[in-house]
Amino acid sequence: MADVAGLATGLGVANTFTVWNSFTPSLSDVRKGSASDSALVADLRHGEFASALFGAGVAGIATLAVGSVLPLLISTALLAALITLYEYTLHHKPFAAPHERTAS
Numbered sequence: 001m002a003d004v005a006g007l008a009t010g011l012g013v014a015n016t017f018t019v020w021n022s023f024t025p026s027l028s029d030v031r032k033g034s035a036s037d038s039a040l041v042a043d044l045r046h047g048e049f050a051s052a053l054f055g056a057g058v059a060g061i062a063t064l065a066v067g068s069v070l071p072l073l074i075s076t077a078l079l080a081a082l083i084t085l086y087e088y089t090l091h092h093k094p095f096a097a098p099h100e101r102t103a104s
Helices: 002-023 027-032 038-066 070-092
Strands: none
Touching (some): 002 070
């Protein structure tokens, strides 16, 4: 059963990355953008919501199918990490040159 839970977790993680890349702007676009750009922020928030919905949904189905919460827990942790990374990048520009860092 552990092998099946591992495969289901792998499915959940792969699906989470796939839906994230499909629904959200690229990290470089977010880095180049600004928190005051309402279109970028709207695209990012809609993408985050859709990714969380689909990613957790597929992981939840995998969890029910194999009887282990591991797929849902790992996918949720991955989604939280991705959302944190994108939101931090949007607001803080961590790798921008000092003259490019603006308070947004």
